[in-house]
C-alpha cells in the first residue's frame with residue numbers, strides 16, 4: 001500500500017481509538033468545586049439518575065425494616081426492585097455520558113441487590129441479608145465520594 005494510504009489508516013485508527021476511549025472510559029465529566037468529578041447530564045438524564053437513586057434508598061429502607069421483621073419475602077421483593085433488571089431501563093445516551101468506573105460501580109450495586117434477593121429466597125437468614133446490605137452500601141459511599149451531577153449548559 002502507498003505511504004499516504006498507510007498514514008490515513010493510522011490517523012483514522014488514532015481517531016477511532018481516541019473516540020472510543022472518551023466514549024467508554026471517560027464519559028462526560030468535569031472537575032467540580034468540591035473536588036468530586038461532575039457527570040454532565042441534561043435535565044431529563046439527571047432526573048432519571050436521581051429517581052434511580054431514590055429507588056436505591058427506598059430499597060435500603062425496606063430491606064432494613066424487613067430484616068427486623070424477619071420478613072424474607074419482603075427482603076427479596078425490595079432488593080429485586082433494584083436488581084440488574086432495573087438497570088436495563090437506562091438509555092444508551094445516558095450510559096455514554098457515564099465514566100467506566102461509574103458504570104461498573106452502578107452495575108455492581110444492581111448485581112449485589114440480585115444476590116440479596118437470591119440468598120433471601122434460598123437461605124432465609126435475615127442477618128445474612130443485613131450483612132450483604134452493609135457491604136453493598138460501600139458502593140453508595142464510594143460513588144458519592146467521587147461523583148456528583150452537573151447540568152449541561154443550555155443556550
Ligand code: HEC
Pocket residue numbers: 050051053054056057060102103105106109136137139140141143144147148149150
Ligand atoms: C455509580 C454511582 C452511584 C452509586 C453506586 C450510588 N449513587 Fe446515589 N447518587 C449518585 C450521584 C452522582 C448522585 C448525585 C449527587 C450530587 O449531584 O451531589 C446521587 C444521589 C443520590 C441521592 C439523592 C437523590 C435526589 O433525589 O437528590 C440518593 C438518595 C442516593 N444517591 C442514594 C443512593 C443509595 C442508597 C445508593 C446505594 C444503594 C447509591 N445512591 C448508590 C451516584 C451513585
